Amino acid sequence: MLIDTHCHIQFPQFDADRPAVFERARAAGVGRMVVVGADAQSSAAAMSLAAAHAQVTASAGIHPHRAALAGADECDRLRQLVRQGPVAAIGEIGLDFYDRQTRRAEISAPARQQQEWLFREQLAIAVNSALPVIVHCRQAHAALLAIIRESAYRGLRGVMHCFSGDCAVLEASLSAGWFISYAANITYPSAAALRDAVVRTPLERLLLESDAPYLAPQGGRGARNEPAAVKGLAIYIAELKGIEPETVIAATAENAGNLFGWTRAQEKR
Numbered sequence: 001m002l003i004d005t006h007c008h009i010q011f012p013q014f015d016a017d018r019p020a021v022f023e024r025a026r027a028a029g030v031g032r033m034v035v036v037g038a039d040a041q042s043s044a045a046a047m048s049l050a051a052a053h054a055q056v057t058a059s060a061g062i063h064p065h066r067a068a069l070a071g072a073d074e075c076d077r078l079r080q081l082v083r084q085g086p087v088a089a090i091g092e093i094g095l096d097f098y099d100r101q102t103r104r105a106e107i108s109a110p111a112r113q114q115q116e117w118l119f120r121e122q123l124a125i126a127v128n129s130a131l132p133v134i135v136h137c138r139q140a141h142a143a144l145l146a147i148i149r150e151s152a153y154r155g156l157r158g159v160m161h162c163f164s165g166d167c168a169v170l171e172a173s174l175s176a177g178w179f180i181s182y183a184a185n186i187t188y189p190s191a192a193a194l195r196d197a198v199v200r201t202p203l204e205r206l207l208l209e210s211d212a213p214y215l216a217p218q219g220g221r222g223a224r225n226e227p228a229a230v231k232g233l234a235i236y237i238a239e240l241k242g243i244e245p246e247t248v249i250a251a252t253a254e255n256a257g258n259l260f261g262w263t264r265a266q267e268k269r
């Protein structure tokens, strides 16, 4: 079965028709979704969704975009949520140095430091709770790789979600033992380098994600995305790699189970 390892269907964009979104996912063969938090509130919402739906697994974390607002209080709330559980991962967390106003990697030094502080706080939560991490990284790969190589985080497992790095970053992430997750932005005309990265990513490290409501595939670009779209993504990746879609689907499902730790019994539900 297909696994959407990264979506935000707890967001208000889905409040009006969430049951239909679940139904289209089921019809597309998506058997499990990891619903990912972006702050304490949306992490709690992901956990509520997981409590109500057997096919949902929750992840809790504070996105780097929220770093300017998220202080020690929000980290405490996150720790509390993780203690309550169950969550399968800490995320999404990471670094994003892209300035959406200027469209360049040039956010201020204090803003970068705040993101790095928040990232380290949450890596510590992952280490202490023995959970994997879901990492968001945009235009910040050198800083991010340097942090995850620090001795305090040795042995940490994780996924580079919506991978956007170059070949060197791919090699570094793979040799650190990380999984690499691709979203439908690999279908965009400008994404030739990402398609090359897909080809270079071994099947046993590959994950699929929608990142819904974001990153609708080329063709529906700009519209609200949803988990059912990972079916098309699996077919697209199979074509890039010159293998059967079933091979991609089986491998990515096994990888997701390995990373997030659900059992085969749960998978068959």
Ligand SMILES: [Zn+2]
Residues within 6 Å of the ligand: 092, 136, 137, 161, 162
């Ligand atoms: Zn992200």
Ligand SMILES: [Zn+2]
Residues within 6 Å of the ligand: 006, 008, 036, 092, 211
């Ligand atoms: Zn996301």
